Amino acid sequence: MCWGSGTVAATCNTAPVSEPAVAQGQTSGSRQHDAAKERRKKIKPKNERTPAAAAVTSSRNITRASVSKRSDEGYYAELVIMDSGLPLRNPQDLQMTGSSGSQVSDGSHILFENFGLPFEGTVRFKSPNKMNTVIYERVISFKINEAGRWVVRVDI
Numbered sequence: 758m759c760w761g762s763g764t765v766a767a768t769c770n771t772a773p774v775s776e777p778a779v780a781q782g783q784t785s786g787s788r789q790h791d792a793a794k795e796r797r798k799k800i801k802p803k804n805e806r807t808p809a810a811a812a813v814t815s816s817r818n819i820t821r822a823s824v825s826k827r828s829d830e831g832y833y834a835e836l837v838i839m840d841s842g843l844p845l846r847n848p849q850d851l852q853m854t855g856s857s858g859s860q861v862s863d864g865s866h867i868l869f870e871n872f873g874l875p876f877e878g879t880v881r882f883k884s885p886n887k888m889n890t891v892i893y894e895r896v897i898s899f900k901i902n903e904a905g906r907w908v909v910r911v912d913i
Contacts, residue, residue, distance in 0.1 A: 826903070
């Protein structure tokens with residue numbers, strides 16, 4: 758198909774539809790490729806990632822465990838052990854080990870206090886299963902990298 762005006766040379770294009778389609782296909786493909794490159798750039802290498810403020814590093818015979826921050830003041834980590842939705846106040850054979858600070862275990866609280874950062878804590882205790890037929894040794898390890906009042910919740 759050709760078009761044009763009287764004295765100006767006519768412009769002819771034999772495939773007006775196929776050229777833009779090919780160019781558009783190449784453009785969207787290169788845009789997708791560029792977007793994929795940008796997504797890859799956002800992922801930092803392991804040595805540049807900032808560590809989490811606190812995390813559970815390992816657990817054994819534990820249903821669920823979490824570490825949450827209650828306030829920014831102090832250096833406390835309280836352990837709350839929940840058994841079927843009720844707090845377990847006096848676990849059997851409780852052993853608490855921390856990288857620094859002191860451990861307190863009385864009838865109402867189980868906590869680490871006045872620790873240095875980064876803090877790594879491990880708690881071992883024994884408790885029966887739901888039917889009270891077998892006693893399991895339960896272990897949780899956690900790490901805290903920021904100051905504050907922390908609660909380590911353990912569901913057994």
